[in-house]
Amino acid sequence: MTKHNRILNVLKEGDSNGDGWSLELNTSQGRTVFAVAVAQSVHRSRTGPTWSYIFENQGWTSIDLGTPGSYDALKVAYSTIGLAPSDIKRVIISHGHSDHDGTVTDFMRDSKAELWAHETYKPLKKYIPWEIHYKKGSLLHKELNRIAEEKIQPYYEPDAAREATDQKYFEERSQTEVARDLRDGYELSDLKIMSTPGHSPDQICLLLDDFIFTGDHILPEITPHPTGKMVFRTSILENLPDFLRDPSEFYGLGTYLNSLGKVIKLGPNYTILPAHRLYNKSRFNWQGIERAKQIIKHHEHRLDSMLNKLQNNTSNLEETTRGIFERSKLLGPNLYAAMSEIVAHLEFLEDTGDIAIGASGDISKQGTGTNYKTYISRLVDPNL
Ligand SMILES: [Zn+2]
Ligand SMILES: [Zn+2]
Numbered sequence: 001m002t003k004h005n006r007i008l009n010v011l012k013e014g015d016s017n018g019d020g021w022s023l024e025l026n027t028s029q030g031r032t033v034f035a036v037a038v039a040q041s042v043h044r045s046r047t048g049p050t051w052s053y054i055f056e057n058q059g060w061t062s063i064d065l066g067t068p069g070s071y072d073a074l075k076v077a078y079s080t081i082g083l084a085p086s087d088i089k090r091v092i093i094s095h096g097h098s099d100h101d102g103t104v105t106d107f108m109r110d111s112k113a114e115l116w117a118h119e120t121y122k123p124l125k126k127y128i129p130w131e132i133h134y135k136k137g138s139l140l141h142k143e144l145n146r147i148a149e150e151k152i153q154p155y156y157e158p159d160a161a162r163e164a165t166d167q168k169y170f171e172e173r174s175q176t177e178v179a180r181d182l183r184d185g186y187e188l189s190d191l192k193i194m195s196t197p198g199h200s201p202d203q204i205c206l207l208l209d210d211f212i213f214t215g216d217h218i219l220p221e222i223t224p225h226p227t228g229k230m231v232f233r234t235s236i237l238e239n240l241p242d243f244l245r246d247p248s249e250f251y252g253l254g255t256y257l258n259s260l261g262k263v264i265k266l267g268p269n270y271t272i273l274p275a276h277r278l279y280n281k282s283r284f285n286w287q288g289i290e291r292a293k294q295i296i297k298h299h300e301h302r303l304d305s306m307l308n309k310l311q312n313n314t315s316n317l318e319e320t321t322r323g324i325f326e327r328s329k330l331l332g333p334n335l336y337a338a339m340s341e342i343v344a345h346l347e348f349l350e351d352t353g354d355i356a357i358g359a360s361g362d363i364s365k366q367g368t369g370t371n372y373k374t375y376i377s378r379l380v381d382p383n384l
Helices: 071-079 104-110 139-155 160-175 253-264 290-309 317-324 334-351 371-380
Strands: 007-012 022-026 032-038 050-056 060-063 088-092 114-118 180-182 191-195 204-208 211-215 271-274 355-357 363-365
Touching: 032 071, 050 071, 050 271, 071 104, 088 104, 104 160, 139 317, 139 334, 191 253, 253 290, 253 334, 253 371, 290 317, 290 334, 290 371, 317 334, 334 355
Parallel strands: 060 088, 088 114, 114 180, 211 271
Antiparallel strands: 007 022, 022 032, 032 050, 050 060, 191 204, 204 211, 355 363
């Protein structure tokens, strides 16, 4: 753990959950990287503050900014390292979730910074994520939707303030100008981009000396939520660039696991700089690439227990979800989050040929039910 502690100076101490910390870090080459934790403002989630990383590489470069409404907190955080938004030449978004690009519009108003993001960010940012998906495009998603409408919707309490914030965010985001579309392998001096889709279609990791900025691809303490498979609505599909027309490359648990495998192949010398939880519960989480292996293991255990429960039975989406998660984790809207996570796992097992899904949504084991193990072992062992 301590091998990865790269603090040169603590510029400001923050709260026990990480809010407000400001650090000067040092790469193996002696390069300074500032790390500031921008507190979530209006709607606090359990992921904690967004870490924004700032360094010089052909001008000041920022990675990630923070949630909608947190721009003032960001300016205070940047002042602790002696910088203002107007000093920043480019902002690189690790992926298009609102806790990362939520203050881009505010930031751009006060600076001449360019916005850079993965090439899938620009065509997708025009849309509200849950509106691009053709939910009847697969049996599992259809089933997920049916259960949500029946069991979650009736208890849903609208939060007007939250909806207004979201709407403003999506409207502003659709207008922002992206100066550069990033692809896998793109380099700017010493900074190198890695495309690592799965948590989000536009998720990237960034390499600088022995640092890897992982956005939400790899986080300490929490396992990032993988996307399910995407079936674009026809009306959306017509407007997408060619490279996005086959979404299997950018979405799904298999895609996410492949992207973890890709990071593992970098070898053990990198230090992970995540977008959340670098500091939490009054301590730092310094980790290396082994964290990617732990996340793969977590998914492997989940797949193991899903298949074990299917031994001689058929099941369905809700039953499988209730068999995996504790009751307390399935209350209200949490049931939806849990089921969508299970959908991603079932889709993966269907692809590896370990389960079959019948026309009525019934799930049964196929063959030995071990193909996924071969798939995963290939990711963890770079010699295979
Ligand atoms: Zn995210
Ligand atoms: Zn995030």
